[in-house]
Amino acid sequence: MKTLLGYLGFVLIVGGASGLVSGWIPGFRLFGLVRYLVPDGHETAGYATLLVLGVLLAIPAARRG
Template sequence: MTSTSAKPPLAAVSGLLCFVLVVGGGSGLLHEWLGWIHFMGFVRFLVPDGHEVFGYVVMVALGLAAGAAGDSLTRRARS
């Protein structure tokens, strides 16, 4: 008997990716705009020098898209 509450593995990975990109991008934006400490400092290596704000905005957008894709996979698995 299978559980209907379990997420497919790809949906779980996309949820983790969503979290990392949204929180990392948001943390980077706060650092750029307000000078706060980087919460997830490793994401600064993903953004090219001189394009930090644009790169962090793209990270947040990609994170939201990954979260929507994972939600779609979860809904598809339940039906």
């Protein structure tokens, strides 16, 4: 369970951060998979939410060792 939370947290953190960066830097695309999780027109809030959820999932995984 620890590794699953860690991997999922990592994917959400990297996906959310790359989505935010791609909004500020045109042409930057790193993680195209997570764009299907965010509704059109709400990219900034959606990617920030993914980033926060990733951090919240990664914290318990890191605390368990």
